[in-house]
Amino acid sequence: MAHSESAESPDSITALDYVESQLQLEHDARDVLPYDPTHCTYFDGGLRQPVYACLTCINKSKTLSGVCYSCSIQCHSDHDLVELFNKRNFTCDCGTARMASFGGCNLRKNYNELDIPSSSNKYDHNFQGKFCACDTAYNPESAVGTMYQCLLGDVCNEDWYHEECILGLPFPPLAPEPPKSPKGHPTGVDLMHLSGAKSKAVPHAPKGHPTKVMLDLHQGERIADTAETREPKSPQGHPTGVKLYPLDLAEFELSSSAQKPEPASPTGHPTGVNLLPQFEGDLPASVSDAEQDNDDDGDDDNDDDEHVPPPGFPDDDLFEAFICWRCVNKHRQILGRWAGWSKVALKEVVRKQPGEENDERDLHPAEPSAKRKLYETEMIEPPAKKVQTDNDKSLSASISSVASSTTHDSSLTVATEPGPDECHMPVSIPSAKEFSLFLIEGWRDHVCRCTSCMKFLDKFPMLKDEEVTYEPPKDEDETLSLLDAGTRALGSLPHLNAMEGLYAYNKVKTKLASFLKPFADEGRIVSEQDVKAFFEEIKSK
Known part of the structure; x- marks a missing residue:
């Protein structure tokens, strides 16, 4: 019974689910931080490099500062960081007197003496x-x-x-939030106020049930349930429905001359009536093509989200x-x-x-052929051509003679490029x-x-x-899990250190198995407090 109750706990997860969630977290971390965070760029001098502003340290020191990619992970991972992307001619401030509130850099390990900050760094409101x-x-x-x-x-x-x-x-203005009820739930939109109908109590039948009424939405008045207004019945005695919009159907009757027989398909079935004859033959081909493209794409959701x-x-x-x-x-x-x-x-x-005011010419630049289209569509006569005078003719002849002479004189050249x-x-x-x-x-x-x-x-x-x-080197272990990376690091240790590490691992493994066995036998859930207590006990010994 205890096991079944614990299995239904909404906060409990299986060991397999926990391992899968950890693997997913490692995969997400590799996508965001794909580089090897083991090199601080302080001694590389001013570089165009990814820079991060540590708001936690800035608030403590009251001085603007920035750190490199590796220091953002190795030194300030639990701080409030802002990614500034690439900044030109910047030197890492981590471990310098500019960030004295933090102390030495964990990568350069200058805990006893802070380094001198660079004088070429430029700071602005991005670092805030x-x-x-x-x-x-x-x-x-x-x-x-x-x-x-x-x-x-x-x-x-x-x-x-x-x-x-x-x-x-x-x-652009943000979409307003829907109104809230006193309990915080959305109250919705009252659509009935659009009708303008007066709100009146519905009369009740002798037994307390609501009586049938007809509403005239134009006047907003209640009509009594009399013999003249009582709802008609079908031949079987069932109500035919309530008439909410009294209409004169005579207005919609077609004259005999306007009525046309419904066309039929080759098989004899009715093909339907064209209700939009005014658009017949006027629809552009682009409309049907666009509709066909929309049907084939099937990416309407992505189009709506596109900025x-x-x-x-x-x-x-x-x-x-x-x-x-x-x-x-x-x-x-x-x-x-x-x-x-x-x-x-x-x-x-x-x-x-x-x-x-907005200049429409800036928002919608004119097309190069706008003038030609205006002449064609508006039937506006283009300006008359200028009549060539005698002076123009003589000038043209002079230019032609000079041009012809230059073709025969090889010593004369014309500059075409600066x-x-x-x-x-x-x-x-x-x-x-x-x-x-x-x-x-x-x-x-x-x-x-x-x-x-x-x-x-x-x-x-x-x-x-x-x-x-500057781009940090790729992480060689980016495709490995934490377990695989730990095994690889263990293999790179000297033999004596590796044996000591394996001995410590087996010791913790034995204690952990002994700790979990009672929970498995009794079907109890291992809580976070239980795990913390277990490791606190190990640290105390």
């Missing part, structure tokens, strides 16, 4: 867990949309930005990198000329100013007050590299060549 120009804390559980990191980072220190903030648009960027934001497939409006403004004389540069950047993405010291960057700069740049894939191969432009590119080498980002 906040991002974007809106200074909002990032919550991965509730965040909606995509954030983009600024490539240049000269002003913003490689900050991350929301799509709406890049465009200067407000965030749709705000109007005016470029598609992810059209650009490779992003430079925020703050960095563009500082270097407007150079980066401003990149906007719309062929094979370098898309057209400038303007950031709306507070109180400024020289190495000639800048071929566009001259015009967008007039918008603030705008961001979206760089096209392969843009580094097409930027100008004249003497003047190279001075700017040398100052920001990430615009000239792709950066090298």
Whole structure:
């Protein structure tokens, strides 16, 4: 009886379930942390590397700081961490005087003397867990949309930005929560108030049962159950239903001339009546094709969950990198000329100013052939061609004579491409007050590299060549379970140490078997308190 009662306990799990849950946890951990966390990057100097902000240590020391990937696991795994992703020219602060509240690094083991922090590290609100120009804390559980990191980072220190903030648009409103009853349950929506009907008590029959009534929803008045209004009966005596909407069916009767015989199929069965003759032959082929595609795909759920960027934001497939409006403004004389540069950047993405109306031209750029389509669809006559005058004819003849002479003179050459010291960057700069740049894939191969432009590119080498980002080495044991990894580590120990480890393991195994045997014999559940008490007893001996 005790065994059956314990088996029904909702908090109990079998040993097999526990092992499977542990294996799943190990698999999830390998997906999130696939690298070997045994090397601190402090002595590697400033690197572009993954950086983590430890809010626990920052709150204690009252100083902004960041740690490398390995230290986030080996030293701060039980702290409140914020992943900042890659930061340029950053040196790990773990085990330095900047994080004195934590002490020495567990990997460098400098517990007696803290190291000197790097002076080249840059800190901003990201190290407080906040991002974007809106200074909002990032919550991965509730965040909606995509954030983009600024490539240049000269002003913003490689900050991350929301799509709406890049465009200067407000965030979409959150769906309101349904109202709650006094007990906290959703109260639902009262749909009956839409009818406008007056709420009146229903009269009761002599025996207390409700009587049948007819409701006129237009007037909201109760109609008494009289002989004139009593519900009609079918030939068998069953009620035919209540008439809630009195209608004059004469309005729907078709004249004899309008009535047409229902067409029949070749087999003689009725094919049905076309109720939408006005649409007959007018449906585009794309409608039926789209319906067929929707039926074949079967991925409606995935389409509903797909994030749709705000109007005016470029598609992810059209650009490779992003430079925020703050960095563009500082270097407007150079980066401003990149906007719309062929094979370098898309057209400038303007950031709306507070109180400024949306410009439809920015949200919906005109197609190159818009003018031609306007002439065709609106039947507007295009502008008349300019009549060529005698002066124009003489000028054309002069140009033709010069062109013909150059074809026979091999010593005369015409320059078609700018020289190495000639800048071929566009001259015009967008007039918008603030705008961001979206760089096209392969843009580094097409930027100008004249003497003047190279001075700017040398100052920001990430615009000239792709950066090298430090990546910790892969974990050799990432495909092994904790048991397999422990066995492998045991095999790498010296013989004497390995024998001592096996002896200690067998000793614990024997004690654990003796501890669990009474529970198995009596069918009792092993609680968490029992396990803790067992290991506390071992530690005390």
